[in-house]
Amino acid sequence: MTPMIIAFLIFVLAGIAYFYAWIRSCLFILVVFFSLNIWICHELIVPGHDVIFLIIVSVTVLLPAVLITLFGLDMMYGLFCFDMSYSWVFVWVGAMVLYSINLIIIAVNYFTVNT
Amino acid sequence: MAAKKIFISAGDPSGDMHGANLMKEILERDPAVEFHGLGIQKMHDAGLHCMHAMDDYATMWAHIIVKVPTLWQIYRDCKRFFEEERPQLAILIDYGGFNIYLARAAAMRGVPVIYYVCPQFWAYGSWRTKKLRKVVKKMLLVFPFEEEFYTGKDIPFKYVGHPLFDELQKREQDDAMVDRLKAEKGDCIISILPGSRQQEINRFLPLFLGAAEILRKKLPQAHFIVSCHHARNLDLVETVASRFGSQVEIVVGNLPEVIEASAVCLTSSGTVTLEVAAHLTPMVVVYRIPPIAYFMAKPYIETPFLCLVNKVAGKHLVPESLMYRDDYQWIADRVIELVQDKDRRRHVIEGLRRVKTAMGGTGASGRAAEEALAMMNSGS
Numbered sequence: 001m002t003p004m005i006i007a008f009l010i011f012v013l014a015g016i017a018y019f020y021a022w023i024r025s026c027l028f029i030l031v032v033f034f035s036l037n038i039w040i041c042h043e044l045i046v047p048g049h050d051v052i053f054l055i056i057v058s059v060t061v062l063l064p065a066v067l068i069t070l071f072g073l074d075m076m077y078g079l080f081c082f083d084m085s086y087s088w089v090f091v092w093v094g095a096m097v098l099y100s101i102n103l104i105i106i107a108v109n110y111f112t113v114n115t
Numbered sequence: 116m117a118a119k120k121i122f123i124s125a126g127d128p129s130g131d132m133h134g135a136n137l138m139k140e141i142l143e144r145d146p147a148v149e150f151h152g153l154g155i156q157k158m159h160d161a162g163l164h165c166m167h168a169m170d171d172y173a174t175m176w177a178h179i180i181v182k183v184p185t186l187w188q189i190y191r192d193c194k195r196f197f198e199e200e201r202p203q204l205a206i207l208i209d210y211g212g213f214n215i216y217l218a219r220a221a222a223m224r225g226v227p228v229i230y231y232v233c234p235q236f237w238a239y240g241s242w243r244t245k246k247l248r249k250v251v252k253k254m255l256l257v258f259p260f261e262e263e264f265y266t267g268k269d270i271p272f273k274y275v276g277h278p279l280f281d282e283l284q285k286r287e288q289d290d291a292m293v294d295r296l297k298a299e300k301g302d303c304i305i306s307i308l309p310g311s312r313q314q315e316i317n318r319f320l321p322l323f324l325g326a327a328e329i330l331r332k333k334l335p336q337a338h339f340i341v342s343c344h345h346a347r348n349l350d351l352v353e354t355v356a357s358r359f360g361s362q363v364e365i366v367v368g369n370l371p372e373v374i375e376a377s378a379v380c381l382t383s384s385g386t387v388t389l390e391v392a393a394h395l396t397p398m399v400v401v402y403r404i405p406p407i408a409y410f411m412a413k414p415y416i417e418t419p420f421l422c423l424v425n426k427v428a429g430k431h432l433v434p435e436s437l438m439y440r441d442d443y444q445w446i447a448d449r450v451i452e453l454v455q456d457k458d459r460r461r462h463v464i465e466g467l468r469r470v471k472t473a474m475g476g477t478g479a480s481g482r483a484a485e486e487a488l489a490m491m492n493s494g495s
Binding site for chain 2: 019023074075092097
């Protein structure tokens with residue numbers, strides 16, 4: 001459980017950094033958060049369910065990462081008519097979903113072993 | 116001689132009003148101009164060949180998602196119009212979320228674009244000016260502080276003043292109604308102006324009525340009037356008011372009279388705050404958003420002022436709050452302050468007088484019309 005508690009604290013820290021508009025710090029903290037959660041997810045799911053792991057990472061990490069990169073480019077060059085700041089919604093939802101998946105797998109494993 | 120065609124687009128009631136005034140001013144100067152595009156009733160009455168009526172598209176936040184298929188169809192029709200009819204000019208009025216697509220579509224087909232009543236990029240997400248730089252030939256600014264914001268942004272601009280003041284000058288205030296309201300209700304009328312959209316009414320009216328419940332105990336002499344902008348929203352306003360069991364009078368229309376008769380207005384942020392300022396009526400301004408939306412938007416809010424009046428004044432002249440929870444007490448306390456503290460009240464009214472002067476008075480639509488015609492006739 002310790003990595004999950006650390007991940008939760010990092011998540012809160014990222015939220016605080018975002019709220020106070022320390023965007024670079026927030027992005028750095030989120031990279032740490034996602035890396036830690038990808039590792040946890042990898043340990044829990046692989047081997048045996050590699051495809052599921054790849055799907056989870058694609059939806060919760062790669063998609064938000066691509067969107068936030070596009071948002072950064074949009075801020076610099078004004079590329080899209082659409083307001084790309086909505087990319088942040090995908091980042092926060094992705095983070096919460098990935099964390100929740102890890103938490104659920106840990107809980108299921110715990111109850112399976114103890115019953 | 117072939118008609119001169121101008122494409123014009125507005126998507127909400129205030130844009131429709133400014134668009135109609137602009138069209139009239141252009142037609143006064145050049146009656147040969149034909150207007151095609153998007154608008155609502157007032158622009159239609161002013162002579163717009165309406166491609167789509169935009170009655171139902173003044174939505175906020177995620178509610179726009181359900182409108183996307185229809186807006187996409189409207190966008191395609193406008194694109195076809197640019198290709199087939201080749202208008203000499205496109206004038207886009209506010210409604211940034213959609214008009215920016217039209218600006219790009221027009222610019223890509225060689226139609227010069229004027230943006231009138233520019234989106235409030237100075238308040239949120241200033242990077243979005245880069246999107247306009249590529250497609251807009253000229254911005255017609257309506258607030259004096261926007262000149263400073265757009266300086267150095269590499270977009271030609273001209274400050275023309277706010278067209279609301281033209282509209283206010285044209286309206287004839289019913290003084291008899293003001294006198295009747297004051298005679299019936301006394302000098303302590305608190306008016307509640309929740310906005311014209313149904314979403315705004317659902318969001319702000321319960322908040323203001325909650326504050327009214329507190330005020331009723333602390334200011335027994337106070338009377339409350341809810342201003343209902345359109346008759347079509349009356350049922351909704353009555354339903355919300357009945358939930359609170361508040362004894363409020365609901366007035367449909369007659370906004371200038373309601374504001375004039377009021378001691379204090381409770382209002383959401385928006386253009387209506389300028390109208391309240393024009394009547395020199397003190398106000399409490401609130402904007403209520405869900406906590407998640409507040410969290411998401413917070414890093415990109417670039418102004419310390421929520422209310423246009425405070426932004427023009429350059430200080431917190433009237434009390435304002437961006438709320439993510441229903442803080443009735445805060446609203447009630449600010450109203451009591453404005454009613455009972457005579458010095459504070461006098462200070463606010465003096466400040467509102469200065470704001471009114473700073474906004475530059477009337478003639479904005481005429482100046483905008485001249486800019487539009489100059490661009491059209493120069494063929495750029």
